[in-house]
Amino acid sequence: MTQFTKDDVYYFAKFARLAMTDSEAESYASRLSDMIGFADALKEVDTENVGPMTHPLKLINVLREDIPTDRLDREEMLKSVKEHEAGMIKVPNIL
Amino acid sequence: MTLLTKTATELQSLLHKKEVSVKELTKESLTRIAKIDGDVQAFLTITDDEALARAEQLDNQPLEGRGPLFGLPIGLKDNIVTKDVVTTCGSKMLEDFVPVYDATVVEKLNAAGMVTVGKLNMDEFAMGSTTERSAFKQTHNPWNLKHVPGGSSGGPAAAVAAGEVPFALGSDTGGSVRQPAAFCGVVGMKPTYGRVSRFGLVAFASSLDQIGPITRNVEDNALLLSAIAGVDPKDSSTSPNEVPDFKAALTGDVKGLKIGVPKEYLSDGVAEEVKNAVKEALNVLVSLGAEWEEVTLPHVKYASPTYYVISSSEASSNLSRFDGIRYGYRPEDAKNLEELYLRSRSEGFGDEVKKRILYGTYALSADHHKDLYVKAQKVRALIAQDFANLFEKYDVIIGPSSATTAYEMGQLINNPLTLYANDVLTVPINLAGVPAISVPCGFADGLPIGLQIIGKHFDEATVYRVAHAYEQATDFHTSTPDIWEGK
Numbered sequence: 001m002t003q004f005t006k007d008d009v010y011y012f013a014k015f016a017r018l019a020m021t022d023s024e025a026e027s028y029a030s031r032l033s034d035m036i037g038f039a040d041a042l043k044e045v046d047t048e049n050v051g052p053m054t055h056p057l058k059l060i061n062v063l064r065e066d067i068p069t070d071r072l073d074r075e076e077m078l079k080s081v082k083e084h085e086a087g088m089i090k091v092p093n094i095l
Numbered sequence: 096m097t098l099l100t101k102t103a104t105e106l107q108s109l110l111h112k113k114e115v116s117v118k119e120l121t122k123e124s125l126t127r128i129a130k131i132d133g134d135v136q137a138f139l140t141i142t143d144d145e146a147l148a149r150a151e152q153l154d155n156q157p158l159e160g161r162g163p164l165f166g167l168p169i170g171l172k173d174n175i176v177t178k179d180v181v182t183t184c185g186s187k188m189l190e191d192f193v194p195v196y197d198a199t200v201v202e203k204l205n206a207a208g209m210v211t212v213g214k215l216n217m218d219e220f221a222m223g224s225t226t227e228r229s230a231f232k233q234t235h236n237p238w239n240l241k242h243v244p245g246g247s248s249g250g251p252a253a254a255v256a257a258g259e260v261p262f263a264l265g266s267d268t269g270g271s272v273r274q275p276a277a278f279c280g281v282v283g284m285k286p287t288y289g290r291v292s293r294f295g296l297v298a299f300a301s302s303l304d305q306i307g308p309i310t311r312n313v314e315d316n317a318l319l320l321s322a323i324a325g326v327d328p329k330d331s332s333t334s335p336n337e338v339p340d341f342k343a344a345l346t347g348d349v350k351g352l353k354i355g356v357p358k359e360y361l362s363d364g365v366a367e368e369v370k371n372a373v374k375e376a377l378n379v380l381v382s383l384g385a386e387w388e389e390v391t392l393p394h395v396k397y398a399s400p401t402y403y404v405i406s407s408s409e410a411s412s413n414l415s416r417f418d419g420i421r422y423g424y425r426p427e428d429a430k431n432l433e434e435l436y437l438r439s440r441s442e443g444f445g446d447e448v449k450k451r452i453l454y455g456t457y458a459l460s461a462d463h464h465k466d467l468y469v470k471a472q473k474v475r476a477l478i479a480q481d482f483a484n485l486f487e488k489y490d491v492i493i494g495p496s497s498a499t500t501a502y503e504m505g506q507l508i509n510n511p512l513t514l515y516a517n518d519v520l521t522v523p524i525n526l527a528g529v530p531a532i533s534v535p536c537g538f539a540d541g542l543p544i545g546l547q548i549i550g551k552h553f554d555e556a557t558v559y560r561v562a563h564a565y566e567q568a569t570d571f572h573t574s575t576p577d578i579w580e581g582k
Contacts, residue, residue: 019441052472056288056528062331080422
């Protein structure tokens with residue numbers, strides 16, 4: 001069974017933009033090891049000639065006419081934005 | 096006895112005869128919520144003022160042109176977005192999120208003349224099967240308040256079981272409508288993937304998520320699915336297939352119906368009393384003219400690990416949108432953008448959600464993508480093929496909705512692998528994309544047992560026909576918990 005270490009947790013947490021304390025990382029390491037062990041069963045399935053199923057329906061290229069519509073106005077869309085100014089979303093300094 | 100025990104058709108007749116008004120029905124629901132929800136804790140938000148104002152408007156509409164659900168109260172799982180009404184998804188991340196538009200299903204409910212009375216509790220981002228993972232409150236099972244209502248649609252199932260609302264919408268990614276319906280003794284349908292628009296459903300795992308109705312009886316359920324189903328230009332994964340009149344399918348006739356019963360669904364992991372209830376239900380269907388045979392779904396034992404790889408991978412991608420910028424939780428004093436991302440996500444998401452994001456990030460990473468994510472997708476294809484093979488010979492597949500009755504609160508919360516393994520009866524259905532319903536089929540120690548009826552892609556009509564014939568031949572759906580009449 002693959003063991004997930006604290007360092008592994010920090011490594012993958014970085015990609016997921018998640019910060020955590022040392023004890024949280026320890027707890028996730030143990031629980032993710034369990035999850036990976038749980039998935040070990042899949043190794044015994046012969047999938048030699050099986051294609052991956054990406055979606056339950058066989059819909060291909062669902063297209064629509066490219067017609068612009070006025071669904072929501074800007075004021076309304078900005079309602080759930082915490083900080084905005086002159087119709088633009090504010091974020092902290094990047095540099 | 097409350098008016099809300101009546102079926103939609105009966106209530107409609109009372110509305111037409113002016114024996115009751117929409118406002119009275121709405122008040123009845125709000126009164127029951129005020130009386131019972133202190134114990135059950137199903138609701139996160141109660142929209143009483145909006146509901147009463149709407150009820151008054153609806154009462155002024157002419158009788159002609161009213162549909163079968165006109166004026167009836169409904170509650171919505173809190174991952175279905177509602178314009179101007181806070182939609183939390185059971186998460187601190189969306190604690191104060193007020194959507195600026197309605198989900199397609201909400202537009203359809205409004206068009207049908209339904210009255211939304213509130214938003215219902217759930218496991219955070221629908222990740223859980225006990226509703227103990229809600230960031231806000233614990234919902235109790237109306238049949239025994241010490242037990243969980245199931246999940247993740249625990250709020251919707253408990254609210255219907257307690258008679259607070261006759262209708263609710265939940266969502267089902269791996270069993271989240273059917274398992275709580277079974278635990279709470281109500282009817283819950285997971286429609287075919289693509290039958291109901293997901294526009295405005297906060298995404299968990301996009302190739303598995305589907306919104307489904309929860310009601311006290313099969314006919315009401317069929318009416319509600321008819322109202323919300325259909326192709327939606329805003330969700331390109333909805334099917335253009337025509338939506339049949341599901342109520343018309345309730346003929347009561349199951350003569351010659353061929354039922355497959357997978358031996359995996361009556362295996363050692365399933366509690367004895369659950370197995371007995373399912374066998375009893377099969378006897379009932381046989382007495383109505385159906386036939387059943389034992390069959391096998393050879394890959395179904397891999398369904399839970401397959402589901403957790405696929406759903407966590409899709410979730411890690413879907414939940415990357417929560418960055419603290421456009422909506423959702425945002426710390427006040429982040430010094431730079433990187434800190435804003437990190438703190439928004441770390442402080443906004445709960446423990447289980449973070450675990451699944453980490454697992455999905457791992458499963459999608461360059462080194463593990465092929466062995467985990469793509470491997471799980473291949474096993475998913477085999478599971479779907481198992482179902483397709485059986486449906487060449489059988490009209491429906493039947494088994495239990497859950498291996499046990501409702502757990503005690505706290506019993507399994509720290510035992511995730513047991514909880515995940517218990518999903519084995521529901522997750523294969525989402526992986527295959529087929530429809531399935533849970534209907535009440537018995538009790539053990541005062542807790543309900545659910546019968547799961549699984550159908551072919553887009554054949555909800557047959558599923559409803561079988562469920563209805565069974566329901567009409569039994570009386571489990573007429574039982575109500577003691578809390579029904581209040582303290």
